[in-house]
Amino acid sequence: MENILIPIMDNELAPRFDLAPEVLILSVTRETSAMGRISEKVITFEAPSAEAMYRLVMAENIQTIICAGIEKEVFEFLKRKGIKVIDNVCGPADPVLEAYLIGKLSPGQNYF
Template identity: 40%
Template structure:
């Protein structure tokens, strides 16, 4: 089974705000029947920060999920309505966030910086 995931970036971390991200990590995930997964990542630089353009990219590219930090309710509802899973209020390095997602252990509100309790 294949999945597509988008994570707004700020350096190597999840961007603190969805609407201000100028880079995103797009992850193509292939989950194998034996329970293992392969994740191919690519970073895309956006021409400008825009929540509307980001939503268009998410829908046009057929993303299954978005992992972000702060997101306005309007965009959260829109993406959910379009059947995109939204994991919001997630903070931390992208590699740790992606690892948790692949393990099926990521929840909205997860804080994955060192010394956090999550």
């Protein structure tokens, strides 16, 4: 199972990882190469902050983060923790997630 976190704002990737008002967390279980199960939940922050985001990433055992903007030191910290970060991605959450699930998502892509 892979846990994926996507910071969102109005169903689009939030402009900044650490200031996102909500996050979409997806648990993907791949049963075969073509099929799998996805469960999702949305968590809303009362006061978005880098600290709240770090705690959530660790508590939810996140392996992959897909985001738009992220500070370099935060990016490096997450990498040192073994978390895969795909950054500089823009667009609505659904097509971004679909691209990731089929292996077509890379940093710098725009889905608008």
